[in-house]
Amino acid sequence: MEKTALNTLVSAEAIAEIDHWIGKYPADQKQSAVMAALRIVQDENGGHLTTPLMDAVAVYLEMPKIAVYEVATFYSMYEHKPVGKYKICVCNSISCLLCGSHEILEYLQNKLGVGLGEVTSDGRFSIKEVECLGACVGAPMMMIGREYYENLTPEKIDKILENLK
Amino acid sequence: MANEVCFKNLHLDEPWTLAAYQSSGGYSVLKKILQEQTPAQTIVEELKTSVLRGRGGAGFPTGLKWSFMRRDDPGQKYIVCNSDEGEPGTCKDRDILRYNPHALVEGMLIAGYTIGASVGYNYIRGEFWEPFERMEAAIDEARAAGLLGRNILGSGFDFELYNHLGAGAYICGEETALLESIEGKKGQPRFKPPFPANYGLYGKPTTINNTESLASVPEILRNGGQWFLELGKPSAGGSKIFSVSGHVNKPGNYEIPLGTPFRDLLEMAGGVRHGRKLKAVIPGGSSVPVLPGELMMEVDMDYDAMMEAGTLLGSGAVIVMDDTTCMVKVLENLSHFYMNESCGQCTPCREGTGWLARIVHRIEQGQASYEDLDRLEDVAEKVGGNFYAREGGRTICALGDAASMPVLSFLKHFRKEFEYHVEHKRCMVSGF
Numbered sequence: 001m002e003k004t005a006l007n008t009l010v011s012a013e014a015i016a017e018i019d020h021w022i023g024k025y026p027a028d029q030k031q032s033a034v035m036a037a038l039r040i041v042q043d044e045n046g047g048h049l050t051t052p053l054m055d056a057v058a059v060y061l062e063m064p065k066i067a068v069y070e071v072a073t074f075y076s077m078y079e080h081k082p083v084g085k086y087k088i089c090v091c092n093s094i095s096c097l098l099c100g101s102h103e104i105l106e107y108l109q110n111k112l113g114v115g116l117g118e119v120t121s122d123g124r125f126s127i128k129e130v131e132c133l134g135a136c137v138g139a140p141m142m143m144i145g146r147e148y149y150e151n152l153t154p155e156k157i158d159k160i161l162e163n164l165k
Numbered sequence: 166m167a168n169e170v171c172f173k174n175l176h177l178d179e180p181w182t183l184a185a186y187q188s189s190g191g192y193s194v195l196k197k198i199l200q201e202q203t204p205a206q207t208i209v210e211e212l213k214t215s216v217l218r219g220r221g222g223a224g225f226p227t228g229l230k231w232s233f234m235r236r237d238d239p240g241q242k243y244i245v246c247n248s249d250e251g252e253p254g255t256c257k258d259r260d261i262l263r264y265n266p267h268a269l270v271e272g273m274l275i276a277g278y279t280i281g282a283s284v285g286y287n288y289i290r291g292e293f294w295e296p297f298e299r300m301e302a303a304i305d306e307a308r309a310a311g312l313l314g315r316n317i318l319g320s321g322f323d324f325e326l327y328n329h330l331g332a333g334a335y336i337c338g339e340e341t342a343l344l345e346s347i348e349g350k351k352g353q354p355r356f357k358p359p360f361p362a363n364y365g366l367y368g369k370p371t372t373i374n375n376t377e378s379l380a381s382v383p384e385i386l387r388n389g390g391q392w393f394l395e396l397g398k399p400s401a402g403g404s405k406i407f408s409v410s411g412h413v414n415k416p417g418n419y420e421i422p423l424g425t426p427f428r429d430l431l432e433m434a435g436g437v438r439h440g441r442k443l444k445a446v447i448p449g450g451s452s453v454p455v456l457p458g459e460l461m462m463e464v465d466m467d468y469d470a471m472m473e474a475g476t477l478l479g480s481g482a483v484i485v486m487d488d489t490t491c492m493v494k495v496l497e498n499l500s501h502f503y504m505n506e507s508c509g510q511c512t513p514c515r516e517g518t519g520w521l522a523r524i525v526h527r528i529e530q531g532q533a534s535y536e537d538l539d540r541l542e543d544v545a546e547k548v549g550g551n552f553y554a555r556e557g558g559r560t561i562c563a564l565g566d567a568a569s570m571p572v573l574s575f576l577k578h579f580r581k582e583f584e585y586h587v588e589h590k591r592c593m594v595s596g597f
Contacts, residue, residue: 024286024327029367031349035332039291067350074351074508076333077291089292093253094451094484095410097498131335131502132253132451133292136410136482137417146294 084126214390221375254482262296449479452567454574503568517548531590
């Protein structure tokens with residue numbers, strides 16, 4: 001298969017950002033930037049990775065493809081199927097469970113009419129159940145994009161989603 | 166007394182800025198060390214006097230850890246901060262990163278000076294974007310002020326500090342998995358020995374400390390090790406941040422002296438919600454043994470008292486449960502977490518955590534037999550040893566133990582509820 005160069009798949013800004021991350025590590029340790037690179041190309045691709053993207057990252061960082069696939073499938077923030085423009089990650093771990101995360105998950109699924117891992121027909125939302133996000137004193141909580149939303153109630157969720165429209 | 170160390174600046178306006186940090190004496194310790202060229206040994210001794218123990222969960226003495234690295238040994242060395250906060254219930258480092266990032270920068274600078282490392286990495290979990298941005302801003306401010314980079318304040322000391330972002334994996338909180346992750350690999354723990362002080366990041370000698378430990382260092386050295394020690398107890402100096410979550414009226418992070426009675430901490434957190442009865446507490450993050458409420462009410466919040474009571478202080482995450490809580494449901498949640506987060510490297514953990522999760526799920530669903538209770542105990546011991554017999558686990562890292570301790574402790578203290586589920590195929594309590 002022909003190798004596709006990363007710069008034909010992603011923007012110059014994305015490449016510059018990846019280069020910034022490469023600069024944090026010793027010159028012979030480019031592989032250290034793989035986690036950042038995968039995040040950057042995933043973001044630019046609308047929230048999920050594809051094989052051509054992973055392969056191009058491997059070439060760019062001079063890594064075996066398999067080493068990139070390993071990383072991309074080990075860490076839970078990388079997606080391999082399309083997600084909504086707004087990926088709603090609801091924490092389901094103990095402190096959130098005690099404070100009603102089940103009701104939050106149920107409410108979101110009913111409101112948006114999709115199950116876990118599904119995308120709404122307009123492509124705007126998807127819901128994911130995730131493990132502890134480290135905001136336990138604000139339980140129940142969720143993350144959308146890079147934002148945390150804490151002390152959730154159905155009314156609060158309505159407002160948050162309304163503001164995303 | 167509260168908020169004297171990592172949360173000292175919480176009351177300030179925009180406490181995360183360099184100006185706010187310096188207004189309360191920030192970076193004065195670093196400047197003094199660089200001016201006087203304080204011997205590394207002096208810094209290590211002061212930390213030993215303070216009896217600061219690792220705040221990530223393991224409680225290893227920080228001064229002793231720093232003494233494993235010699236400042237004058239040649240070659241590249243690294244200081245790494247573990248900000249991969251992910252133990253369910255724990256959310257203290259997030260607030261240090263958000264509200265007092267310069268304390269961590271100064272702490273890492275001092276650590277770098279002491280162990281002879283010219284580069285530091287701060288590993289922040291990938292979901293912590295806001296904390297990451299605060300840390301990035303703090304590093305930029307420090308660099309602009311000449312506090313990072315080459316020849317800092319004309320002292321000849323060079324130090325660079327970088328943030329690394331994770332991407333969602335609890336296991337990377339294990340220090341050698343974290344190093345693998347910085348190296349751009351799956352986060353799977355390494356065999357030890359060799360320990361990181363000999364073979365760490367990129368194979369170089371490395372010291373890894375938790376965020377709260379490192380952020381405590383400047384304040385300890387400013388006021389003296391003895392001052393810090395006297396905040397706490399002889400076996401464990403200082404104050405500690407406790408994340409109190411679950412069924413309390415005022416969940417939050419409370420920085421209080423070690424040795425504070427649990428009942429006082431519970432009161433600070435507003436007591437049990439709706440005036441209900443305290444049923445159980447997991448006092449140190451989701452992996453430590455649970456204690457029944459009445460036992461917990463008599464325990465002090467420090468390392469030794471917790472051990473004596475049959476549990477661990479861990480990360481200081483205090484998870485409070487009231488009498489509406491079904492303990493089977495809670496254990497089902499915990500066991501599911503460890504199954505999901507097992508890295509898959511060691512067979513007892515990879516297979517065993519699945520067994521535990523499935524058996525507890527079966528009990529919760531009312532589809533289990535009495536033999537399943539014994540099987541559950543048996544599998545838990547095979548995965549993580551027996552905490553009560555002080556038997557360690559059978560795996561490369563402590564995740565196996567972490568999966569096993571909740572199972573054994575829930576069965577020890579709340580077996581009746583599990584039997585009720587088997588017998589009546591439903592919960593003993595109505596909460597869930």
